[in-house]
């Protein structure tokens with residue numbers, strides 16, 4: 001079954017590891033060979049800039065990852081850069097769609113022009129924060145009662161004008177609720193249900209319902225600490241619990257996947273990399289019908305972007 005995955009951190013690894021190749025490097029969880037083995041048809045590649053980096057080096061780090069996207073990912077003939085959503089439908093057998101996202105606006109400081117440069121590279125999803133405070137808002141590891149900063153209005157306005165999906169996955173709670181009425185297109189690209197695993201990176205039932213009420217979607221993440229409380233590894237069955245819970249809240253049509261491959265130090269059993277994606281599909285098919293699983297795997301997101 002074809003997969004659309006909304007989050008991986010392979011670009012960060014492609015800029016950090018020596019002599020790395022995207023096609024087959026064993027150090028990558030979402031290499032081209034593994035994406036193919038797992039039937040991943042569309043993969044979102046996040047630009048992720050480490051928060052410890054000095055502020056004046058962050059923008060360049062983001063540009064370097066965009067450069068790696070071109071020189072190491074798109075140079076492979078199978079990889080097709082998705083800059084318009086209708087291109088997803090046009091992908092041929094053997095081709096994999098590649099989408100850029102920005103995981104947090106830390107690298108733009110308070111400079112809207114920097115965000116424009118990044119969007120001009122073909123970025124289609126933007127998160128306002130990673131886990132920490134930046135010029136726009138506060139991340140999930142910060143005080144949950146702090147709202148969006150004044151600069152957020154300009155950022156969200158630009159993202160709306162450019163039809164960019166705003167990713168709420170790393171945002172803190174107050175920022176999330178303030179963003180809901182402002183953002184036109186919203187998705188949690190890689191978050192799970194707080195009711196099943198109480199972690200600041202997960203969303204409460206109220207948040208999940210409100211997100212969908214505002215036209216958004218929930219894409220579940222495969223990182224064990226966001227699946228089972230305090231666990232470094234966990235089972236596929238536990239991950240399926242999140243899917244069942246979210247489905248009971250907002251319906252299967254609003255659920256998708258955002259693995260976080262290449263951004264995790266621990267993985268779910270039998271789901272260690274993108275090559276094992278079909279094991280997750282098999283696990284879901286024990287609970288859900290083929291139609292339901294294909295809705296989660298790719299059809300739901302395709303319908304969502306068709307409306308954009």
Ligand SMILES: [Zn+2]
Nearest residue numbers: 103170190263
């Ligand atoms: Zn993340």
